[in-house]
Amino acid sequence: MKRPRLTQQNIVIAIFVALFATFSTLLPGFRTADNMLTLLQNVAVLGILGLAMAVVVIGRGIDLSIVASLAVPAGLVLQMVQDGHSVLAALLSALLLTVAFGLINGWLIAYAEVPSLFATLASGLFLAGLGQVAFFQLDVVQWSTPLNPLLWLGQGSPLGIPTPVIMFGLVSVLVAFFLRLTRLGAFTYAVGDNPFGARVTGVPTRPIIVLQYVLAALVGAFAGMVLAASVNSMPTRIFNSTLIYDVILVVVLGGIGLSGGRGGVINVVVGTLVIGTMLNGMTILNVSYSEQNLIKGLVLLIAILADSFINPRNEETAQQGDI
Amino acid sequence: MPFAMHVAKIGRNTMLRKRSLGWVKPTVTALCLLAATAVPALAQKGLDEPFQGPFKKDLAGKVVAFVPVAMNFDLAQGWYAGVKHELEPWGVKIEVRDPNWSTNAGAQAVTTLLSEKPAVMIIHNPDVQTYAKLLQRAENEGIYVVQINMGSAYRTTAFVGANWIEVGERDTEAVVAACKGKSNKIAIVQGALSAAASAYTLKGVENVLATHPEIKVVSSQAADWDAAKAKAITQTVLKQNPDLCGIVGFWDGMDIGTAAAVKEAGLTGKVFVATSGGGAQRGACDLVKSGAFDLDLSYDVPTQAHDLAGIIKWLLSSGMKPGSYKASMYTTLIPITKENADTEGTCWSLAAVTK
Numbered sequence: 001m002k003r004p005r006l007t008q009q010n011i012v013i014a015i016f017v018a019l020f021a022t023f024s025t026l027l028p029g030f031r032t033a034d035n036m037l038t039l040l041q042n043v044a045v046l047g048i049l050g051l052a053m054a055v056v057v058i059g060r061g062i063d064l065s066i067v068a069s070l071a072v073p074a075g076l077v078l079q080m081v082q083d084g085h086s087v088l089a090a091l092l093s094a095l096l097l098t099v100a101f102g103l104i105n106g107w108l109i110a111y112a113e114v115p116s117l118f119a120t121l122a123s124g125l126f127l128a129g130l131g132q133v134a135f136f137q138l139d140v141v142q143w144s145t146p147l148n149p150l151l152w153l154g155q156g157s158p159l160g161i162p163t164p165v166i167m168f169g170l171v172s173v174l175v176a177f178f179l180r181l182t183r184l185g186a187f188t189y190a191v192g193d194n195p196f197g198a199r200v201t202g203v204p205t206r207p208i209i210v211l212q213y214v215l216a217a218l219v220g221a222f223a224g225m226v227l228a229a230s231v232n233s234m235p236t237r238i239f240n241s242t243l244i245y246d247v248i249l250v251v252v253l254g255g256i257g258l259s260g261g262r263g264g265v266i267n268v269v270v271g272t273l274v275i276g277t278m279l280n281g282m283t284i285l286n287v288s289y290s291e292q293n294l295i296k297g298l299v300l301l302i303a304i305l306a307d308s309f310i311n312p313r314n315e316e317t318a319q320q321g322d323i
Numbered sequence: 324m325p326f327a328m329h330v331a332k333i334g335r336n337t338m339l340r341k342r343s344l345g346w347v348k349p350t351v352t353a354l355c356l357l358a359a360t361a362v363p364a365l366a367q368k369g370l371d372e373p374f375q376g377p378f379k380k381d382l383a384g385k386v387v388a389f390v391p392v393a394m395n396f397d398l399a400q401g402w403y404a405g406v407k408h409e410l411e412p413w414g415v416k417i418e419v420r421d422p423n424w425s426t427n428a429g430a431q432a433v434t435t436l437l438s439e440k441p442a443v444m445i446i447h448n449p450d451v452q453t454y455a456k457l458l459q460r461a462e463n464e465g466i467y468v469v470q471i472n473m474g475s476a477y478r479t480t481a482f483v484g485a486n487w488i489e490v491g492e493r494d495t496e497a498v499v500a501a502c503k504g505k506s507n508k509i510a511i512v513q514g515a516l517s518a519a520a521s522a523y524t525l526k527g528v529e530n531v532l533a534t535h536p537e538i539k540v541v542s543s544q545a546a547d548w549d550a551a552k553a554k555a556i557t558q559t560v561l562k563q564n565p566d567l568c569g570i571v572g573f574w575d576g577m578d579i580g581t582a583a584a585v586k587e588a589g590l591t592g593k594v595f596v597a598t599s600g601g602g603a604q605r606g607a608c609d610l611v612k613s614g615a616f617d618l619d620l621s622y623d624v625p626t627q628a629h630d631l632a633g634i635i636k637w638l639l640s641s642g643m644k645p646g647s648y649k650a651s652m653y654t655t656l657i658p659i660t661k662e663n664a665d666t667e668g669t670c671w672s673l674a675a676v677t678k
Contacts, residue, residue, distance in 0.1 A: 029562070029563040032562075034562050035559070035562050035563070038558050038559055038562045039559075041558065042555040042558065042559065045551070132395055132423075136395065137395075137400075137673070138395055138396050138397055138400070138673070139393065139395040139396050140396065140550070140576055140579075140606075142605050142606075155583075155587060227551060230551070230554065230583070231550045231551050231554050231579060231580045231583050232579055232583050233550060233579050235549060235550050235551065237393075237424060237549075238549070238551070240423070240424050240425070241547070241549065279555070280559055283542070283544065283555075283556055283559040283560070284559060284563055286541070286542050286543065286544065288544070288545075289513075289516055289544060289545040289547075290516065
C-alpha cells in the first residue's frame with residue numbers, strides 16, 4: 001500500500017481538519033448547517049476567482065489582472081443598465097469587453113512573450129483605469145431594478161443552499177471538466193509542465209496560453225456578476241484591495257505550485273475552505289481585524305514552512321519561472 | 324482678525340450669538356432711516372462700494388488645490404462640484420489631485436503642491452497622521468489649508484466636516500432605543516481602522532454604550548469601507564445571533580452590504596440598521612425608503628461644499644497669515660428616516676450638482 005505523501009495539499013487538508021475540529025469544539029454555533037453554508041457563501045466569490053487563477057497557474061502563468069476582470073465588466077453591466085441601456089446590450093458589451101481583454105492578455109504573453117507577471121500587472125491597471133475613466137461615474141456602481149431578473153446569481157437559497165455556493169460548485173465542475181476531460185485541458189497541463197517539450201510534441205502552445213487567459217477573464221467576470229448581485233452593487237474599488245493576494249493564497253495554499261503543471265480543482269476547493277474556516281471562526285470569536293491578519297499570516301507561514309521542510313527544493317524540482 | 328474670532332466664538336457658544344443679536348434689529352432700523360435721509364442727495368451719482376473691488380482682486384487668478392482620498396465617489400464629486408460652482412465665477416482656478424485611495428500617492432500630491440504654492444489646499448485626510456507634518460509645512464509656507472470631513476492630528480486654519488463623535492453617539496442612541504424590550508444584542512460594523520472617521524465614530528459609540536450597560540456588543544469588526552466584507556461579517560453575526568436587535572454601521576456606502584445581509588436573513592425591520600453618509604439620493608434616501616436603513620445620518624455634502632467655498636472666500640479676501648487662527652465648522656447633521664426620505668431636499672443628487 002502506498003504511504004500517504006506529505007504534499008502541501010495534504011498538509012493544508014490537515015490544517016483545515018485541525019481548525020475545523022478546534023472551532024467545532026470551542027464554538028457552539030460553528031458546526032451548524034446554517035453556519036457551514038454562511039462560511040461557504042462568504043468565500044464563494046474568492047473560490048470562483050481561485051478557479052480562474054488555477055487554470056492560468058497550471059499553465060505556468062499568473063494573472064494579476066483577475067480582480068480587474070471581476071470589477072470592470074460587471075461594473076459596466078450595472079452602469080449601462082443604470083444609464084438606460086437594455087440588460088441584453090449591457091451583458092453583450094461586458095462579454096465582448098471580457099473576451100477582448102482575455103485575448104489581449106493572451107496575445108501579450110503567448111505571442112509578444114512578455115512575462116505573465118508584468119503583462120497582467122499592467123493590463124489589470126489599464127482595465128481598471130479604463131473603467132474609472134470611461135465607464136463609471138462613481139466607484140460604487142449601484143444595482144438598478146431592470147437587472148432584478150439576474151438577482152438570483154447572488155441572492156436567494158434554492159433547496160436551502162445560497163446561490164453563490166451553487167455558482168462556486170457549478171464553476172468547479174466546469175473547470176474540472178475542462179482540465180480533466182478535454183484535450184485542451186490536457187494540453188494546459190502539458191504546457192505548464194514543460195512548454196518546450198509540449199511544443200516539440202505538437203501541442204499548439206501559443207493558442208493554448210491565449211485560451212487560458214480568455215477563460216480566466218470570463219470566469220472572473222462571472223464572479224463579478226455573482227458579487228454584484230450579492231451586495232446589490234459593484235464596489236469597483238475592490239481592484240485596489242488585497243483581494244488578489246487572497247486569490248493567489250487560495251491557489252498556492254491549496255497546493256497548486258506556481259511552477260505550473262500540478263494540481264487541480266480540488267486544491268482550490270481545499271484552499272478556499274481553509275480561508276473560509278479561518279475567517280468564519282474568527283468572526284464568530286469577534287477577533288479584531290489586526291489580530292485576524294496576524295493569525296492568517298501565521299497559519300500561512302506554517303503551511304509554507306512545513307512544505308519546504310518536507311519537500312525541499314533542489315535543482316531537479318526547481319523550475320524556471322518558479323517564484 | 325476680529326471676524327475670525329467672531330466665527331470661532333459662534334462655533335463655541337451659540338447662546339452668545341443669540342444674546343448678541345438682540346441689538347441688531349434696532350440698529351439696522353436706525354441705519355435704514357439714516358440712509359433714507361442721506362441717500363437722495365447722492366442718488367444721481369451712484370456710490371462705489373469700496374470693498375468689492377479688492378475682493379475681486381483677491382480672488383482672481385488664485386489657485387485652490389483639492390486633494391480628496393479619491394475623486395470617484397459621491398462625497399468628493401459633490402464637494403468638487405459645489406466649490407467649483409461657487410468659486411470659478413470669481414476667477415479662482417480649482418485643481419484636483421486624485422490619489423485614488425492610495426495614501427502614498429496622496430502624500431506625494433501634497434508634497435508636490437508645497438512647491439507649486441497654490442493659495443489654498445482643501446485636504447481630505449486618509450488618516451490622522453500621514454499628512455500632519457506636510458500640512459504644517461504648507462501653512463508655514465503661506466498656503467491656507469482647509470480640511471474637509473476627515474481631519475488630521477494637526478489642526479489647520481479651517482476644518483469643515485461632520486462631528487464623528489456626534490455621528491457615533493446619535494446612531495448608537497437610535498439603536499439602543501430600538502433595542503428597548505428586545506434582546507439588547509447589537510453589532511458594530513467599523514470602517515478602516517486607521518481612518519479618523521472610523522476611530523472617532525467608534526469613540527462616540529463607546530460614549531453611549533458606557534451609559535447603557537444592558538447593551539451587549541456581540542461583534543465589533545472593521546470591514547474596511549467594503550460592502551462585500553460588511554456583508555460577510557453581518558451574515559456570520561446574524562447566523563450566530565438571530566435575535567440581534569440593531570447594527571451601528573459607519574458608512575452607508577459600505578452598509579449596503581450590511582443591509583443586504585439583514586435582508587437575506589429575512590430580518591429587515593427587525594434588526595435596526597443605523598448608518599451615516601453624505602446624503603446622496605441613491606446612496607441614502609433611496610435605501611432608507613426601501614427599508615435597507617432605518618436611520619442614515621447625513622452630513623449633507625452640498626452644505627459642506629458651501630461652507631468650504633464660504634471659508635475660502637473669507638480667507639482669500641482677509642489676507643490673514645495662514646495658521647494664525649484656527650477654527651472649525653462642524654456640519655449640522657440631517658437624520659434621514661422613513662418620515663423625511665421622500666421629502667424634496669432631504670437628499671441631493673449628483674446629476675443635479677455636477678450639471
